[in-house]
Amino acid sequence: MKKELKIPRIKNGTVIDHITAGNAIKVLHILGIPKTSTFVVSVAMNVKSRMGKKDIVKVENREIDPKEVDKIALIAPKATINIIRDYEVAEKYLVKLPDEIIGIVSCSNPTCVSNSREPVKSRFKVICKDPLRIICYYCEREPEDISERII
Amino acid sequence: MNFKGKDIISIKDFSKKEIDYILEYAKKMVPYAKGEKYTDALKGKILSSLFFEPSTRTRLSFESSMNRLGGRSIGFADPSATSQKKGESLADTIRMADAYSDIIVIRHPQEGAARLAAEFSEAPVLNAGDGAGHHPTQCLLDLFTIFTEKKHIGKNNIVLLGDLKYGRTVHSLAYALALYGAELTFVSPASLKMPKEVVEECNELGIEPIQTSILDKAVKDADVLYVTRIQKERFPDAEEYNKVVGSYKIDNKLLSTTKQKLIIMHPLPRVTEIDPEVDYTNHALYFKQAFNGIPVRMALLSLVSGGLL
Numbered sequence: 001m002k003k004e005l006k007i008p009r010i011k012n013g014t015v016i017d018h019i020t021a022g023n024a025i026k027v028l029h030i031l032g033i034p035k036t037s038t039f040v041v042s043v044a045m046n047v048k049s050r051m052g053k054k055d056i057v058k059v060e061n062r063e064i065d066p067k068e069v070d071k072i073a074l075i076a077p078k079a080t081i082n083i084i085r086d087y088e089v090a091e092k093y094l095v096k097l098p099d100e101i102i103g104i105v106s107c108s109n110p111t112c113v114s115n116s117r118e119p120v121k122s123r124f125k126v127i128c129k130d131p132l133r134i135i136c137y138y139c140e141r142e143p144e145d146i147s148e149r150i151i
Numbered sequence: 152m153n154f155k156g157k158d159i160i161s162i163k164d165f166s167k168k169e170i171d172y173i174l175e176y177a178k179k180m181v182p183y184a185k186g187e188k189y190t191d192a193l194k195g196k197i198l199s200s201l202f203f204e205p206s207t208r209t210r211l212s213f214e215s216s217m218n219r220l221g222g223r224s225i226g227f228a229d230p231s232a233t234s235q236k237k238g239e240s241l242a243d244t245i246r247m248a249d250a251y252s253d254i255i256v257i258r259h260p261q262e263g264a265a266r267l268a269a270e271f272s273e274a275p276v277l278n279a280g281d282g283a284g285h286h287p288t289q290c291l292l293d294l295f296t297i298f299t300e301k302k303h304i305g306k307n308n309i310v311l312l313g314d315l316k317y318g319r320t321v322h323s324l325a326y327a328l329a330l331y332g333a334e335l336t337f338v339s340p341a342s343l344k345m346p347k348e349v350v351e352e353c354n355e356l357g358i359e360p361i362q363t364s365i366l367d368k369a370v371k372d373a374d375v376l377y378v379t380r381i382q383k384e385r386f387p388d389a390e391e392y393n394k395v396v397g398s399y400k401i402d403n404k405l406l407s408t409t410k411q412k413l414i415i416m417h418p419l420p421r422v423t424e425i426d427p428e429v430d431y432t433n434h435a436l437y438f439k440q441a442f443n444g445i446p447v448r449m450a451l452l453s454l455v456s457g458g459l460l
């Protein structure tokens with residue numbers, strides 16, 4: 001083995017690497033783990049890496065769908081998604097913040113039309129990627145604690 | 152420039168060139184707005200006037216504008232009489248209005264309502280106020296008033312006075328004036344200061360507004376004084392409110408210290424902030440400003456429907 005692994009190797013599944021240290025639990029929440037899944041998940045937090053500390057999440061037997069990747073970018077902008085097949089990294093995606101974030105974060109303004117019973121999804125424009133700043137397409141307010149407002 | 156089918160949701164959706172075009176076009180509407188000339192430019196067209204929140208001035212001026220252009224309007228002024236009360240979504244109400252008319256004007260208590268309406272309508276949507284959000288036709292008529300009185304918008308020293316925190320008209324107006332390069336002074340009690348974001352927007356446009364709570368000095372070199380109403384509810388007690396209102400009262404005594412050509416504007420309704428004695432001076436522009444709602448709204452209705460003069 002070339003590298004020392006903090007967590008045992010998996011045969012098939014997904015490794016989410018380079019998660020902002022401390023945010024692994026939020027990533028799990030976004031992915032609906034463990035509530036809606038029975039997959040085996042291991043988490044390593046505060047792992048030392050070239051760029052300081054990071055968290056890692058490994059999900060066995062589940063290949064994460066790129067749609068969920070966008071959501072992760074909101075709280076872990078540097079994360080990579082590694083699809084593991086037969087012990088090898090078969091695919092690697094860098095999470096990328098989309099220009100618009102649709103249906104993921106709810107607007108913090110209680111009188112925003114997107115919070116009433118209208119047939120629309122919440123919609124935000126990304127106005128700055130680093131540090132992350134978004135504004136509501138409808139009311140143009142900027143929610144402060146984005147990670148707390150994930151639907 | 153082609154505005155046919157365009158929604159008018161926020162002043163920020165428009166470039167300076169586009170605003171100039173609208174203002175020039177509105178100038179041509181003045182004789183029609185006064186009833187000196189007649190036009191059937193919008194003959195056969197129907198405006199849906201959907202007021203989910205009470206408004207007198209804005210609603211009447213939109214409906215009058217539509218009539219002056221030879222069109223007709225349908226709609227409601229009281230949402231309690233509509234199916235919204237039965238729980239119908241705004242989206243569905245808009246789909247209906249779209250099917251029944253050629254242009255939609257909407258006033259709604261929720262921020263973003265006009266933006267949402269535009270998503271569900273083929274017909275152009277004009278925002279007549281969305282909660283604490285935008286009110287672009289008010290902004291355009293304010294710009295039109297300055298433009299017609301002073302011949303230009305930039306190069307003026309403009310004072311915005313009153314409730315700059317909650318007053319929705321002053322936010323977009325400050326932005327638009329900065330876009331034209333006007334010199335800005337914001338006068339308000341400390342608790343009702345212009346929001347930081349608005350000041351930053353001005354900065355991005357190269358304008359550094361002066362912020363103060365003292366009116367007397369600010370108004371000395373002003374070309375335009377834009378007064379807004381301060382609501383009693385914004386203050387913890389009556390004494391504090393009376394103090395602020397007293398210090399911002401516009402009367403002839405104050406006007407004896409200002410430029411001869413200073414114009415005073417107010418989005419109306421006013422309560423006590425401008426003494427009625429001022430109405431008889433050349434400074435008072437607020438009634439003319441209210442009239443200007445007609446040519447400006449006529450211009451917009453004509454442009455977005457393609458029924459040109």
Ligand SMILES: Nc1ncnc2c1ncn2[C@@H]1O[C@H](COP(=O)(O)OP(=O)(O)OP(=O)(O)O)[C@@H](O)[C@H]1O
Binds near residue numbers: 005008009011088
């Ligand atoms: N079979 C496996 N089981 C569990 N984890 C694995 C497996 N293969 C790779 N990993 C983990 O997946 C991540 C990506 O693996 P890779 O071999 O691409 O590492 P890398 O070259 O350091 O990539 P990067 O530059 O993205 O950090 C690492 O954290 C690695 O430990």
Ligand SMILES: [Mg+2]
């Ligand atoms: Mg690595």
Ligand SMILES: [Zn+2]
Binds near residue numbers: 137138139263
């Ligand atoms: Zn919103």
